[in-house]
Amino acid sequence: MxxxxxxxxxxxxxxxxxxxxxxxxxxxxxxxxxxxxxxxxxxxxxxxxxxxxxxxxxxxxxxxxxxxxxxxxxxxxxxxxxxxxxxxxxxxxxxxxxxxxxxxxxILTKPIAADLGDENDEVYGTDPVDMINDWVTIAEDGYLTLRFRTVWGDRSQAHFVNLLMSKNAENPYEVEFRHNAFGDVYGETADGLVAFNLDALPDTEGKTVKLTLKWKSFNGEKTAEFDYCTRKSTPASSAAIAAGRSVLRLK
Structure with missing residues (x-):
């Protein structure tokens, strides 16, 4: 348990x-x-x-x-x-x-998003978030579930969150979290919860590998690593992930 x-x-x-x-x-x-x-x-x-x-x-x-x-x-x-x-x-x-x-x-459950090349920033956004160290922030059963914190002013405005494959040719297990607030960047802070299906990643064939998560925080670019095995459970381990609560509207 x-x-x-x-x-x-x-x-x-x-x-x-x-x-x-x-x-x-x-x-x-x-x-x-x-x-x-x-x-x-x-x-x-x-x-x-x-x-x-x-x-x-x-x-x-x-x-x-x-x-x-x-x-x-x-x-x-x-x-x-x-x-x-x-x-x-x-x-x-x-x-x-x-x-x-x-x-x-x-929980909002999504696949890894398609790489749109030069349109990634426009579509998926570059708005910052902080990742939250919580029992629901975990790589488990083929999913990466994340709790994150960001600014949320307009409660009627859904924020767009996605996970992209990294362009790091040397690491196929590197992914990038993207957030598009659609201009809703003033107001209170609130947390969101989202799960991403990782079946687009190469099968680890029973081995445990390092899954690297990249994101843009309010203090610049950050990364965290998860021990990841296809359909295997592991929590995050990184000082870059903070501690937290609450939630916002997502899509």
Whole structure:
């Protein structure tokens, strides 16, 4: 099971990250019950199956079978999601654990963006962000999930975030985070949460390699490294990544 922390800082984020939150149980009346159910206790990949059912990948070695939800709320889409669940004493079949989902909330999940050459800056933007050291900032199950912080003034303006392949011919596992605020560069700071599917990267064939993330911060260009293996879980390790909370509207 993963280690989770910073739940109180994540509460504000959960209400805004996605437009739909699915509740499967009522909250307890006491404060402990409230926080038990209101806070996410896992970051998962929701994986739909051919019969319209689904399971959840908790990490590279743990699969979860939801016993109280037959169909995926995201249809045929494979997405990353925050979830609050409880393990139950029921048959999990071919999966590792049977769970009851209290609520599940999808994260914006995107592929690596196409290289547009000279148009990259215009389309994908060059607006700065700070990367946040949080339990959801992780390379896991074929995805790079990132929490980042930037300026957000106009709450009706969605910010455009993308991941590009690096042009470093010597390192095929180098990627670049891009942010286009569409001029919304004044106001309060807020955090965003996004997951990128890394299947466009070369298969590591079971080996663990260094995945380098580049981004433009408010203090200049920065990088961080993740230990990365195709469909394998590893957190970020870099002093360039700060600590954090909250969220903004993304696309």
């Amino acid at each position: 993963k280690k989770f922390f910073g739940f109180n800082k994540l509460l504000a984020s959960v209400a805004v990250i996605a437009s739909v939150m699915i509740f499967q149980s009522c909250l307890d009346d006491d404060d402990n019950g409230y926080y038990r159910y209101a806070q996410p206790n896992a970051l998962v990949t929701v994986k739909p199956l051919a019969d319209n059912s689904f399971f959840m990948q908790l990490d590279d070695s743990t699969t979860l079978l939801p016993v109280n939800m037959k169909n995926s709320p995201y249809g045929e889409k494979e997405v990353r999601a925050l979830v609050n669940f409880e393990q139950v004493n029921e048959s999990s079949g071919e999966y590792d654990k049977a769970v009851h989902i209290n609520w599940i909330d999808s």
